[in-house]
Amino acid sequence: MARIGPEEVRELATLARLQLSEEEVARMTGDLAAILDYVDALRALDTTDVEPMTHAVPFDCPLRADRVAPSLSVEEALANAPRREGSFFEVPRIVPVAGAPEDES
Amino acid sequence: MIDVRGASAVALADGVRAGKWRARDVVDRYLDRIARLDPALGCYLLVDAAGARRQADAVDAAQKAGRDPGPLAGVPLGIKDIFCTRGVETTCASKILRGFVPPYESTATTRLGAAGAVSLGKLNMDEFAMGSSTENSSAGPTRNPWSPAHVPGGSSGGSAAAVAASLCAGATGTDTGGSIRQPAALCGVVGMKPTYGRVSRYGVIAFASSLDHPGPFGRTVEDAAALLEVMAGPDPLDATSIPQPVGAYRQAARAGAAGLAGVRLGVPTEYFQAGMDPEVETSVRAAIDELARAGAKIVPVSLPHTKYxxxxxxxxxxxxxxxxxxxxxxxxxxxxxxxxxxxxxxxxxxxxxxxxxxxxxxxxxxxxxxxxxxxxxxxxxxxRARRKIADDFSAAFAGCDAIVTPTSPVPAFKFGERSADPLQMYLADVYTVAPDLAGIPALSQPCGLTRAGLPIGLQTIGPALGEEICFRVAGAFEARTDWHQQLPPDAAP
Structure with a gap:
């Protein structure tokens, strides 16, 4: 039973910030439908009153002492930046400037 | 100098520590093998020859000066490209991380280096550890050293193939749904996925955080135990690392040679059903018989939620x-x-x-x-289903000390055979995913070869923090058989 169509795949791709070609959308629609059919088997399992298991071993979130310690320098943190300006990561303009031409960077 | 082909990591370290040979010579022999054999296999994404020689020289200097060069002195390792290595490109075999040079080092590789191990370079894998064949690497696949037409398994396919082909003496991997054990089985080496949190995930690029288990590959059970002893332990940089002290894994591996008297081994009926290759079933049943001859009591157990x-x-x-x-x-x-x-x-x-x-x-x-x-x-x-699956294991361990199963229902498959259908690829993980969901330790070791000459793996699953019983059972099997000594052909002239 195909419960997912190309429209929903496109919508999900937008939400996931993933540009897909039309060919990829078509393939993805078929793949996801087949996988969702397979995982449907879980519906047969009675999980009434079963606590969700979010962690593999019993786990109390440990706290460390709140002390200042060395961390990466600005230069190290920026060393892999595809584009930088001074001590910042550079990205395309987010807020449009009134009257300015569209940023083509 | 010994021939490094088929050499065990602990034997190499013992020789370096005793001054019988130099770490530098050991490293140079592996670099020679990589240069000669890896172009046809594709295990390495990056070979750091200069870095490896520098680390080896430091080990030799420490040994010469009378300082302790560490338990893994001069052991040349391959590092799965999911472990961040400071100053050495780390891509997870993905185009999206091409050129990424981490400014920090993973805890597991930091500890291996501090113990004297030497990193030869970064190993191929399925992109972001997603896959069971290494066909999903953006750099192209790794070939199985036993047969170049077959996949090495995945996602840690580069790690398993490199150890099998003696292109390193041991390797690191990660296991989220079987990514250490399945390639270990398909390449005929030992792979160990410890308890969740036993090895820190700090600096290991995250795939599925509640399921990611870093662990070792070795030629022998003791090699894997020696690497895990160093990699394991609590880490303030990973809040999910567990605080209990690290066990005596090498000792447990050696203790297996004395037999398995008093050990109850569970065999789950749900793991011997339709879909299993008949040669895999024959080998694994023969292995279980061997464990019985070693003194173990074989008991049937049930893991009823396996199908989910x-x-x-x-x-x-x-x-x-x-x-x-x-x-x-x-x-x-x-x-x-x-x-x-x-x-x-x-x-x-x-x-x-x-x-x-x-x-x-x-x-x-x-x-x-x-x-x-x-x-x-x-x-x-x-x-909720995850808890039911984990509860199956808790119930089974009330009646046995460890569980033995096949690692993979099939031996290595051919390139392209499963990659067209993602669901078929997912089903290759049928015997390995449940221990990841439960977070419990599991080890794969070689237990046979098919008529076509492809390795078959035996899986031993232990309860949480039961690494020692896994190593003891595996050590017992290894002491009584010679499957771990079988080597793939050295293909290149």
Whole structure:
């Protein structure tokens, strides 16, 4: 039973910030439908009153002492930046400037 | 100097520590083998010859000066490219991380280096550890040293193939649904996935955080134990690392030689059903008979929720992956699209260009199952099923000390045989995903060869923090058989 169509795949791709070609959308629609059919088997399992298991071993979130310690320098943190300006990561303009031409960077 | 082909890591370290040979010579022999044999196999994404020689020289200097060069002195290792290595490119075999040079080092590789081990370079894998064949690497596949037409398994296929072909004396891997044990089985080496949190995940690029288990590959059971002893332990940089002291794994591996008197081994009926290759079944049943002759009592056990494991696993791992892979957006590191006029476009194009088909599929499936309205039916349901699967193991361990099963239902398959259908590929993990969901230790070791000459793996599963019983059982099998001494052909002239 195909419960997912190309429209929903496109919508999900937008939400996931993933540009897909039309060919990829078509393939993805078929793949996801087949996988969702397979995982449907879980519906047969009675999980009434079963606590969700979010962690593999019993786990109390440990706290460390709140002390200042060395961390990466600005230069190290920026060393892999595809584009930088001074001590910042550079990205395309987010807020449009009134009257300015569209940023083509 | 010994021939490094088929050499064990602990034997190499013992020789370096005793001054019988130099770490530098050991490293040079492995670098020679890599130069000669790896072009046909494709295990390494990056060979750091200069770095390896520098580390080896430091080990030799320490040994000469009378300082302790460490338990793994001069042991040349291959590092799965999912472990961040300071100053050495780390890509997870993905285009989106091409050129990324980490400014920090993973805890596991830091500890291996401090113990005297030497890193030869970075090993191939399925992109972001998503796959069971290494066909999903953006750099191209790794070939199985036993047969170049066959896959090495995955996702740690480069690690398993490199150890099998003696292109390193041991390797690191990660196991989220079987990514250490399945390639170990398909390449005829030992692979160990410890208890969740036993090895720190700090500096290991995240795929599915509640399921990611770093661990070792070795030629022998004791080699894997020696590597795990160093890699394991609590780490303030990973809040999910567990505080208990690390066990005496090498000692447990050696203790196996004295037999398994008093050990109860469970054999789950659900793991011997339709879909298993008959040669795999014959070898694994023969291995269980051998363990009985070693003194173990074989008892039937039931893991009734096994049939839900794959579905549960793919719902949880894709949900976590879609969240973890959100960080790859072209802003701070890695690939950035050349053409984006807005930030939204920069994200979407960078990710569309940078991710391969499998990460895209998992990001999309994860986004789907986490969507408002579907969350409870898919992700919530899977978290409940996960507990039922984990409870199966707790119940089984009330009546046995360890569980023995096949590692993979089939030996190595051919390139392209499963890659066209993602679901077929997922089903290759049928015997390995449940211990990941339960977070319990499991080890694969070689236990046979098919008539076509492909390795078969035996899996030993222990209770939480039961690494020692896994190593003892595996050590017992290894002491009584010679499958671990079988080597693939040295292909190149």
């Amino acid at each position: 494991a794959i579905a549960t696993y793919y719902l949880i791992c894709t949900a976590e992956a879609s969240s973890n892979l959100a960080r790859f957006d072209g802003v701070r590191y890695g690939h950035r699209t050349a053409q984006a006029r807005s930030l939204d476009e920069l994200y979407a194009k960078t990710r569309g260009e940078g991710f391969g088909a499998e990460p895209k599929r998992r990001i999309m499936l994860g986004a789907y199952v986490l969507r408002a309205g579907y969350y409870e039916a898919y992700y919530g349901k899977a978290l």
